[in-house]
Amino acid sequence: MxxxxxxxxxxxxxxxxxxxxxxxxxxxxxxxxxxxxxxxxxxxxxxxxxxxxxxxxxxxxxxxxxxxxxxxxxxxxxxxxxxxxxxxxxxxxxxxxxxxxxxxxxxxxxxxxxxxxxxxxxxxxxxxxxxxxxxxxxxxxxxxxxxxxxxxxxxxxxxxxxxxxxxxxxxxxxxxxxxxxxxxxxxxxxxxxxxxxxxxxxxxxxxxxNWAKKSTYRGRWQEMVNRSALVLKLLTSWQHGSIAAAATFGLPEEHGGERNWDYRASWIRDASFSVYALMRLGYVTEAKRFTKWVGRCVENSQRDKEKLQVMYRLDSGTELQESELLNLSGYAGSTPVRIGNDAWRQTQLDIYGELMDAIYLANKYGEAISHRGWENVSRMIDYVCENWNQPDAGIWEMRGEPQHFLHSRLMCWVALDRALRLGIKRSLPMPFARWDKVRSEIREDIWQNFWNAERGHFTSTRGGKYLDASMLLMPLVRFVSATDPDWIATLDAIKDKLVSDGLVRRYDMAETPADDLRGEEGSFAACSFWYVECLARAGRIEEAHFEFEKLLSYANPLGLYAEEFDYRGYALGNTPQALSHLALISAAFFLNRRLSGEDPLWQP
The missing domain is CATH 2.70.98.50 (putative glycoside hydrolase family protein from bacillus halodurans)
Structure with a gap:
């Protein structure tokens, strides 16, 4: 190295x-x-x-x-x-x-x-x-x-x-x-x-x-929460309203490895989560501007009769051609150093759920959706109704053969659920019976085809055996109760297989054939914070509190997080990472309320 x-x-x-x-x-x-x-x-x-x-x-x-x-x-x-x-x-x-x-x-x-x-x-x-x-x-x-x-x-x-x-x-x-x-x-x-x-x-x-003092957060870990909010704001484009996944390109997920991606673009998923985190802290303006930006992306996609892309350029441009910089030796000798990102070509069905959740919350805490905006949402949900049962690349952007991933099913369910909730709340026209029927079909599919009775836990793929840390979002998006025995069994299995001293790996690479890249990667910061929130929602408050404090100690001296941690807790991957910081905000928000004796179990 x-x-x-x-x-x-x-x-x-x-x-x-x-x-x-x-x-x-x-x-x-x-x-x-x-x-x-x-x-x-x-x-x-x-x-x-x-x-x-x-x-x-x-x-x-x-x-x-x-x-x-x-x-x-x-x-x-x-x-x-x-x-x-x-x-x-x-x-x-x-x-x-x-x-x-x-x-x-x-x-x-x-x-x-x-x-x-x-x-x-x-x-x-x-x-x-x-x-x-x-x-x-x-x-x-x-x-x-x-x-x-x-x-x-x-x-x-x-x-x-x-x-x-x-x-x-x-x-x-x-x-x-x-x-x-x-x-x-x-x-x-x-x-x-x-x-x-x-x-x-x-x-x-x-x-x-002046921007920082607009935060409504007054709980524990206020300094870390505010620093995370300032990071998210830094990654927000004043010109366009988009939110970049990270500030850098080419920083490796393993020293000397090949997982070196360009994150200087706006992923629909990460940006939607970021909007959710900022709205929780009272930053509604950023949510409005992002909603307008993503509206332009949706309109561009539908004008060209294409599905919504996984990611867009910061100016809402559609192409992010991936290439390698052969002149650079890479951080810690990690090559290839890539610019652009071919994931923009992938099908990732989960993005509809994350986006619809952000739209729902923006309507709940901000301005009502416009007529044209609801038309765009309706077309998007119709697409989900027709395609939710298709294989895809999944949240982790696997570069192998598409599969049926639990997380993608879960977020298709979220897309239908939030669209129905929004339509009812705002008395908007919609094919209620059709959307409700599909929502029920997705729920049934998850329970029938992604639950492994022999192993006693949910699995990452249809009819599969193995685990994936993205499953930690199941109670966080309110698909399953955080105290449901079947979910607790899954949480315990994730703890046993993917968690090491509070640091959570996304999946076991030896058990994930869709990941056909060589090498290893570190533990994922966002997943580690999701794990803390799941523990807190399950009522394991002391365990969640201790694990959260350990995660805070892995920040750099300025309170910044990259994408991943190595086995010693040092930073790996692009930095600072929006997904890491927004997951910190979410975990801090919920854990603080539980420690204060409140019970926000079903609050967004």
């Missing part, structure tokens, strides 16, 4: 609702796509070597302690160095990119809190996923970076810059109370003005704190 210079869990994230950058605890920006989250990367060192592009800035100290913290209730990141020679801190943020004519900018402010230090800076973007030859040119007090056919970039600074190869470099000394500022962004940006950047800082600080 290739040596890991900066680990996944060593990173914080900043963003401007258009794109995001990862910043390691050594002060290095080693991942950044520009100008949009799904644009080609310009800093790609995280997925290769430093030669693939980075922006490093740190004091020249050999022996120091490094820390990262967020300014409270914000996505403004501070990196701190503590040494015998003094204390230095760097503040990184991106001003909100909420105007069409603005391009994303990163502003870095390095300050000497006490003592004195010599600092080293190296800013070396490499355009187009590190495939283009980028040139650097010194102009007055800034450096411009250009590559053929690529957008121009610029680094401006309050200290003297020089050019070394394709990089901007600088060495400078700061004494106690002194600071230096840097602005990285478009070549067309205005020049660096410290008065203007101070205004940018105050505006950015104010935006995040």
């Amino acid at each position: 290739t040596e890991i210079k900066r680990k996944i869990e060593d990173h914080g994230i900043i963003g401007d609702l258009r794109t995001c950058a990862l910043i390691a605890c050594d002060g290095t920006i080693d991942y950044f796509c520009w100008p949009n989250l799904d644009s080609p990367s310009i800093f790609s060192a995280l997925l290769d070597s430093d030669a693939a592009g980075l922006f490093s800035l740190a004091p020249d100290w050999q022996d120091c302690r490094r820390q990262q913290i967020y300014l409270p209730d914000t996505n403004i990141l501070q990196t701190r160095w503590l040494a015998r020679e003094g204390v230095a801190e760097m503040t990184d943020y991106m001003p909100l990119c909420d105007q069409e004519d603005r391009q994303p900018r990163i502003i870095r402010r390095i300050k000497m809190v006490q003592g004195e230090a010599r600092f080293r800076l190296r800013c070396a973007p490499v355009h187009d996923y590190a495939r283009a030859k980028t040139h650097a040119q010194l102009r007055d007090n800034h450096v411009e970076f250009t590559a053929e056919g690529q957008p121009g970039l610029r680094l401006a600074a309050t200290c003297e810059l020089q050019v070394e190869g394709g990089a901007a470099v600088s060495e400078f000394t700061l004494k106690s109370g002194q600071h230096a500022e840097f602005m990285f962004g478009s070549v067309d940006d205005e020049h660096l003005d410290e008065i203007q950047t101070e205004t940018c800082f105050r505006d950015t600080l104010s935006y995040w704190r």
Whole structure:
């Protein structure tokens, strides 16, 4: 395995609702796509070597302690160095990119809190996923970076810059109370003005704190819940209303493995769950904007007489052609590094249930559905009625032969159930008898064909033997009572087969023929939080509480979660992952109420 210079869990994230950058605890920006989250990367060192592009800035100290913290209730990141020679801190943020004519900018402010230090800076973007030859040119007090056919970039600074190869470099000394500022962004940006950047800082600080204080959550673990909400907001597109599954591409589910996917797109499933989590905390505006975005996706699909896709580009575009970046060696030598995602071609029937659940809740807590919106829903539910009994790729996007998965059946049932509830609640026209009949047929199919009497538990596939952590959603979507003996037996079987010290694997790869990729993967963060919520709903409050506290200890120092955990609880996969954070919110919300003596067993 290739040596890991900066680990996944060593990173914080900043963003401007258009794109995001990862910043390691050594002060290095080693991942950044520009100008949009799904644009080609310009800093790609995280997925290769430093030669693939980075922006490093740190004091020249050999022996120091490094820390990262967020300014409270914000996505403004501070990196701190503590040494015998003094204390230095760097503040990184991106001003909100909420105007069409603005391009994303990163502003870095390095300050000497006490003592004195010599600092080293190296800013070396490499355009187009590190495939283009980028040139650097010194102009007055800034450096411009250009590559053929690529957008121009610029680094401006309050200290003297020089050019070394394709990089901007600088060495400078700061004494106690002194600071230096840097602005990285478009070549067309205005020049660096410290008065203007101070205004940018105050505006950015104010935006995040005003957004955070709108949360209605006042329970235990408020800091972790609020951090998770801030992560979900960072992954939300100001321009389109879509919600990305994660900020990154290519980070592996196993060191040296091939399960390295691009998550810079909006999965209908993950985004729907995200809306549910945000609405629980009082963020209704995000739900409204997502509903409008997904409405455009539904209309586009039906205009082309196609089924709803599993995922869409952030701008609601339909194609996400998958390819491999052969020039990148991968994080920890994990190849291939993929961009795009061929899962957009798959059939995953569960997405109709997750989407319909989000639409139902958006109507319950927000605005009533429009006439045209209900027409779209009706066509979607008619599609489910005609296709629920088909095999598919399932929630885990198996790349083998389609199968009949329990989770897909379950969520088809949810689609019919929520559509019927919404239609009755709003007195909307619908073929009630037909929809109700199909809903009953799906329920009967699950109990008849996905219950293994010999093993005494539900199984992941029709007539199968094995388990899948997605089954943990059965009581969470109210298909089965959380205290039903048959469900408790299934929960215990999942605990025995898939759970290790509270960390839950999605499935046993040796028992899942639909997964035809080589290698292993870690434990899935979202499944681990689903497990906690299932324990709490089953009345196992003390066990749920303890397992939840353990999961909180596996967050990185900033409270961030990637997609998975390795056997030691360290991060694997793309980061930060929306599904991980929304599952944390859901588990915290329910467990807090049970610990407080409330009984929200059937509350959404």
